[in-house]
Amino acid sequence: MRSIRQRLLLWLLAGLAVILGLSGYATYRHARDEVNALFDYQLQQMALALRSQNLLTLAIAGDGAEGPVEADIQVQIWDRNSGIIYISQRQRELPFVRSVGFSELNWRNRLWRVFSLQAGNRTVQVAQPLRVRLKMSADIAFRNTAPFFLLLPGVALVVWFGVGAGLRPLTRIAGEIEQRTPAVLEPVSEADLPTEVRPLIQALNDLLQRLGQALDAQRQFVADAAHELRTPLTAVRLQTEMVQRAPGEAGRAEAITDLRAGLKRASHLVDQLLAMARLDANVSTVSRQPVELLALARTVVVEYAPIADAGDIDLGLEPGEPAVIQGERTNLRVLLGNLVDNAIRYTPAGGTVDVAVGQAGAAPILTVTDTGPGIPPEDRKRVFDRFYRGLDNKVPGSGLGLAIVQRIADRHRAVVTLEEGEGGPGLKVTVRFPASGEALRVT
Amino acid sequence: MRVLLVEDDPMIGESVGKGLRSDGFTVDWVRNGRSAELALENEVYSLVLLDLGLPRKDGLELLQDLRRRGHTLPVLIITARDAVPDRVRGLDGGADDYLVKPFDLAELLARMRALLRRQTGRATGPIELGVLSLDPATHEVRYRGQPVNLSAREFALLHALLEEPGKVLSREQLEDRLYGWGEEVASNAVEVHIHNLRRKLDTGVIRNVRGVGYRIGEKP
Numbered sequence: 001m002r003s004i005r006q007r008l009l010l011w012l013l014a015g016l017a018v019i020l021g022l023s024g025y026a027t028y029r030h031a032r033d034e035v036n037a038l039f040d041y042q043l044q045q046m047a048l049a050l051r052s053q054n055l056l057t058l059a060i061a062g063d064g065a066e067g068p069v070e071a072d073i074q075v076q077i078w079d080r081n082s083g084i085i086y087i088s089q090r091q092r093e094l095p096f097v098r099s100v101g102f103s104e105l106n107w108r109n110r111l112w113r114v115f116s117l118q119a120g121n122r123t124v125q126v127a128q129p130l131r132v133r134l135k136m137s138a139d140i141a142f143r144n145t146a147p148f149f150l151l152l153p154g155v156a157l158v159v160w161f162g163v164g165a166g167l168r169p170l171t172r173i174a175g176e177i178e179q180r181t182p183a184v185l186e187p188v189s190e191a192d193l194p195t196e197v198r199p200l201i202q203a204l205n206d207l208l209q210r211l212g213q214a215l216d217a218q219r220q221f222v223a224d225a226a227h228e229l230r231t232p233l234t235a236v237r238l239q240t241e242m243v244q245r246a247p248g249e250a251g252r253a254e255a256i257t258d259l260r261a262g263l264k265r266a267s268h269l270v271d272q273l274l275a276m277a278r279l280d281a282n283v284s285t286v287s288r289q290p291v292e293l294l295a296l297a298r299t300v301v302v303e304y305a306p307i308a309d310a311g312d313i314d315l316g317l318e319p320g321e322p323a324v325i326q327g328e329r330t331n332l333r334v335l336l337g338n339l340v341d342n343a344i345r346y347t348p349a350g351g352t353v354d355v356a357v358g359q360a361g362a363a364p365i366l367t368v369t370d371t372g373p374g375i376p377p378e379d380r381k382r383v384f385d386r387f388y389r390g391l392d393n394k395v396p397g398s399g400l401g402l403a404i405v406q407r408i409a410d411r412h413r414a415v416v417t418l419e420e421g422e423g424g425p426g427l428k429v430t431v432r433f434p435a436s437g438e439a440l441r442v443t
Numbered sequence: 444m445r446v447l448l449v450e451d452d453p454m455i456g457e458s459v460g461k462g463l464r465s466d467g468f469t470v471d472w473v474r475n476g477r478s479a480e481l482a483l484e485n486e487v488y489s490l491v492l493l494d495l496g497l498p499r500k501d502g503l504e505l506l507q508d509l510r511r512r513g514h515t516l517p518v519l520i521i522t523a524r525d526a527v528p529d530r531v532r533g534l535d536g537g538a539d540d541y542l543v544k545p546f547d548l549a550e551l552l553a554r555m556r557a558l559l560r561r562q563t564g565r566a567t568g569p570i571e572l573g574v575l576s577l578d579p580a581t582h583e584v585r586y587r588g589q590p591v592n593l594s595a596r597e598f599a600l601l602h603a604l605l606e607e608p609g610k611v612l613s614r615e616q617l618e619d620r621l622y623g624w625g626e627e628v629a630s631n632a633v634e635v636h637i638h639n640l641r642r643k644l645d646t647g648v649i650r651n652v653r654g655v656g657y658r659i660g661e662k663p
Contacts, residue, residue, distance in 0.1 A: 230523040231452050234545035238458035241548040245465055262454055390498075395453070 005163045028141035043115040047126045051119040072132045080121035185212040232266035272400040279407045293357045294322045300336045312349040318356035323364035335408040338401040339368040346372035362435035371426040380418045445469040449479040450494045462548040467595040469623045476500025487619040495522040510537035517558040604659045613656035
């Protein structure tokens with residue numbers, strides 16, 4: 001709630017006041033010592049002077065004998081034979097102090113500094129209220145310190161404007177940052193930055209850059225997606241027209257079959273785009289859990305069995321040992337589903353698609369092997385690119401399947417490799433998960 | 444009228460091919476730039492439908508090469524690239540028209556007819572020669588004011604002959620115009636169609652130049 005300026009002002013003023021208070025107290029202590037020494041000396045000198053003084057002179061000198069008025073000194077003289085013979089102020093007579101030299105006396109709630117001197121039959125006792133000394137010390141201390149307190153408002157002004165000037169770069173930066181929008185994410189200028197603010201701005205610029213990249217990727221994806229959606233939509237539109245133009249019942253039935261295939265393809269692309277978008281959103285809330293790959297493979301094989309049957313493809317799961325990995329069950333299912341779906345799509349009727357779970361050393365692996373045309377080596381890198389659909393591709397697809405597989409594999413720190421199918425053409429896709437000892441984390 | 448369709452998407456290629464064939468065109472369909480190049484060496488096409496995002500060789504590159512070699516045949520680009528700079532690049536690259544996906548077959552056909560018309564120097568409507576008229580848009584043929592019912596091949600044959608009246612087309616040239624790849628052509632197919640046309644119209648409408656080929660009669 002409080003601004004840096006207010007905070008600084010408060011702290012500086014409070015700090016200064018405390019320091020001034022402490023130094024005032026130190027001055028007071030010092031002054032008190034000096035005042036004590038001074039007055040002690042005065043008391044002593046006075047007593048020495050009174051030792052042999054004629055009482056008559058004293059009487060004539062009257063009240064003047066006590067020294068400076070502010071010193072407030074009380075003089076009392078006793079004679080061994082006739083008792084008290086002189087008292088400077090009768091109304092505050094002090095008792096006789098037996099000890100000789102300096103002593104302190106508490107008399108009627110007042111503290112006195114007393115000097116007592118024995119000279120023949122005479123005892124001279126000179127006393128001064130301690131309060132006088134303390135007051136004087138306090139006066140000295142106050143006179144020395146007070147001017148500095150008068151400086152405080154000045155200091156406050158200096159702090160107020162000084163901090164304002166010091167914080168001006170922040171105002172400029174705030175102005176610059178205010179101009180940033182999702183469309184304008186240029187870094188904030190790092191010229192003329194106070195050293196203290198530089199790390200903040202650098203961190204902010206880093207953030208802006210990453211944000212910009214993420215936004216660009218998102219924009220690119222939306223643009224790509226819109227572009228890619230055009231193709232199946234064009235097909236559907238043309239197919240609809242073909243239904244209208246179809247001559248006769250048989251022709252119409254054929255056109256409707258085509259149209260249905262077109263719609264299926266369009267919705268497949270939408271599904272894949274959605275899967276990709278979900279992966280891109282990088283929902284780290286997806287919980288990791290132990291996933292048994294063999295059971296997962298069985299589920300996926302069962303799921304795709306009807307599709308494989310329809311295409312006269314022999315889809316099967318090879319016998320293997322269960323292998324457990326830490327992973328995102330739903331995503332792993334999407335990964336394997338995409339691989340199996342691809343294999344079925346590209347394998348001609350009468351072909352085989354094998355799913356297998358195994359171990360390569362300590363690493364669990366998942367393989368999908370088909371007897372389709374395979375992917376030429378020069379194409380094997382690019383097929384993982386989004387929307388890339390291979391050379392001379394005659395099978396309709398979204399171009400996203402392997403990109404999705406790659407994304408999910410990355411999230412599991414798994415490596416996907418493409419090879420020739422065993423003993424001839426075809427494709428063997430291997431997903432090698434990190435060995436169980438290696439830590440898994442979401443990337 | 445033989446058309447080369449260059450389109451890598453199987454569904455779109457299939458549909459456009461079917462649509463064009465049902466409209467009487469003869470269609471050869473290739474799915475990549477390299478094959479398109481090979482096909483174009485034949486010079487039998489009246490028009491090319493060209494997709495831009497092609498594997499092996501980009502459509503635009505293909506088009507520029509084609510124009511550089513001096514080919515003037517009409518090229519209609521069909522593509523999903525709809526940005527203005529793309530269109531400009533396509534048209535400046537030598538395309539005669541530019542159609543953005545998704546499109547209607549009807550519009551594609553209309554644009555193709557427009558291109559073919561311009562190619563033969565006509566502005567609109569049916570081709571007329573004496574008492575014979577042929578409308579490429581409606582497939583209507585009239586002879587002495589009476590509508591004549593022709594099969595798709597007969598129509599295409601007559602269309603080819605009417606395109607350049609007076610020019611003699613060989614049997615092979617006519618076969619090329621009428622039949623796409625993989626279509627079985629009976630050795631006397633052209634003769635049979637000519638015979639039928641003469642029967643439906645008039646014997647004098649199509650003249651035989653013995654040993655060379657056929658042409659449209661001077662005064663049908």
